Amino acid sequence: MTSDFEARLRAVSLRVTRPRLAVMGALGDHPHVDTDTVITLVREELPTVSHQAVYDVLRALTDAGLVRRIQPAGATARYEMRVRDNHHHVVCRSCGAIADVDCSAGNAPCLTASDDHGFVIDEAEVVYWGFCPACVTKRSEGT
Amino acid sequence: MTSDFEARLRAVSLRVTRPRLAVMGALGDHPHVDTDTVITLVREELPTVSHQAVYDVLRALTDAGLVRRIQPAGATARYEMRVRDNHHHVVCRSCGAIADVDCSAGNAPCLTASDDHGFVIDEAEVVYWGFCPACVTKRSEGT
């Protein structure tokens, strides 16, 4: 799989470096991780990488379309490797957990704005807010 | 309208204070403003309010459901008074301009997640990304 990452990097003419492979590996194993977690995971493999390197890599990969950045209101940036499939996310208001949700309607009808105010729209992002199973249990027990 | 604001504050048992009325006035006149702009606007009326007061007021009003906080990825928090009508937003990738978009389908079909992973969902937030008329013009002229 490392060779796969390598191919993907070359496909977008990015140089193949250890930090980049390590970041891709971390994202592949852990969906929806925040930057700090990526740094920790990467350092398990390469203890010397700077936080700056991780930020740079994440930006390079995001710009190249190899990873997707998601940033629900009030949370820090998170990254995932699933890309170009128009899937959405459920976010837990309590613990911040995130899960993937496939778009129910292929080309969702409501995702075409009724009045676009002259904007040229290229993407519709959906975030479902609620509580994850664990937090729901916690709340009902608590009361 | 100040008396209206007063009534709304009392309705949620919040004290009526000058800073709060000033913030509500500012939000009423300027939709989708960020915190810094609110501070500036409020100080035109009450030059002595601290930034902290504005943050406190915005939080109090948001918690009480009198204003809505919107925070597109990569931008600072913005606030608006339109509330409880499930409308969404178009955000310009270039200049950050925001416009309102009414939900095209009353109870949008795609807003029911296909697989909720056990989450209890209470809200679906939609953000349309694109370019505003001004930035579209700028781009086509530039090239």
Place this chain on the structure above:
DNA sequence: CCGCAAAAGTGGAACGATTCCAGAAAAGCG
């Protein structure tokens, strides 16, 4: 196989939005 120019990474300082804190002021009830 070696060297060079460009691209990446290092370490540390700087930044900006937001929050925390302790004391002062104002709101609203009796």
Place this chain on the structure above:
DNA sequence: CGCTTTTCTGGAATCGTTCCACTTTTGCGG
């Protein structure tokens, strides 16, 4: 009018992220 509670002030602290100047790698060409 006075008291209690909520709110506001002013300044310091926090946290994620970015900026900067310098060093190290990568990957191409000889």
